[in-house]
Amino acid sequence: MATLHIFYDSNKDIAWTSFGACSAELIAEQKSSNNLDYLAYETDQLLEISHNYVNGAGNGIVAYSTFSPTYSATSVDLDTVINITGLSSGTEVFLDGVSAGTMSDSTLTLTAVQAGEFSIELKKSHFVTHNTTITVKRRGE
Amino acid sequence: MNINLVKTNATYATKRADYYPPGNEQLDLLYHAIDAGEFGNDAKTSSFYTELKAVKDKYPKS
Numbered sequence: 001m002a003t004l005h006i007f008y009d010s011n012k013d014i015a016w017t018s019f020g021a022c023s024a025e026l027i028a029e030q031k032s033s034n035n036l037d038y039l040a041y042e043t044d045q046l047l048e049i050s051h052n053y054v055n056g057a058g059n060g061i062v063a064y065s066t067f068s069p070t071y072s073a074t075s076v077d078l079d080t081v082i083n084i085t086g087l088s089s090g091t092e093v094f095l096d097g098v099s100a101g102t103m104s105d106s107t108l109t110l111t112a113v114q115a116g117e118f119s120i121e122l123k124k125s126h127f128v129t130h131n132t133t134i135t136v137k138r139r140g141e
Numbered sequence: 142m143n144i145n146l147v148k149t150n151a152t153y154a155t156k157r158a159d160y161y162p163p164g165n166e167q168l169d170l171l172y173h174a175i176d177a178g179e180f181g182n183d184a185k186t187s188s189f190y191t192e193l194k195a196v197k198d199k200y201p202k203s
Contacts (some may be wrong), residue, residue, distance in 0.1 A: 048184070078159060078160060081143075093142070093144060095144055095146070096149070098149065100144045101142055101144070101200065103142050105142075107142065107144045108142055108143075108144075109142075109144075110143070110144050110145075110146050111143055111144070111145050111146065112146050113145045113146060113147050113156070114147045114148055114151055114156055114159055115159040116146075116147060116148060118146045126155070134146060136146055138158075138159040138160075139159065139160050139161065139162055139163075140162055140163040140166065
């Protein structure tokens with residue numbers, strides 16, 4: 001086991017880590033300059049920064065949650081309404097890379113008004129980003 | 142929350158194109174409108190109508 005030096009922000013997101021030497025001066029400098037807190041974490045493996053965060057007590061690591069959405073369909077005809085269940089409020093939905101809004105409850109529907117392929121991306125703090133492609137068929141396809 | 146699946150560069154023309162029937166279906170609709178007399182009897186003398194009718198008569202619905 002080795003000590004992994006973790007610096008994290010006020011949202012408990014990990015900013016950077018190092019197995020190298022870490023002085024008290026560096027810890028103080030990171031706090032004063034970047035408002036990053038410090039955690040000494042005993043581990044024998046590297047940490048995926050984008051898939052873990054520091055727990056509320058500031059003394060451990062928590063893995064990101066994963067989305068488990070259920071789509072009523074992912075290949076549909078025009079005018080079909082797709083229901084997505086299994087999501088929670090606070091989930092930000094991106095359509096083709098552009099934010100389409102943040103869910104205020106657990107209800108999300110997609111209405112197929114144009115043919116083509118559409119990228120749906122789900123993002124939420126401390127969740128692994130989830131991607132799905134929706135195919136909308138034009139009339140007669 | 143509902144999101145309409147539409148491309149950012151969509152125009153009225155691209156939206157219409159997705160909803161139109163395929164070309165052969167559009168022509169068939171036109172043929173049947175002529176056949177029903179919706180364009181008058183003169184329309185039944187057009188080559189559009191007579192040529193399609195000739196094919197339909199040659200291969201009637203079984």
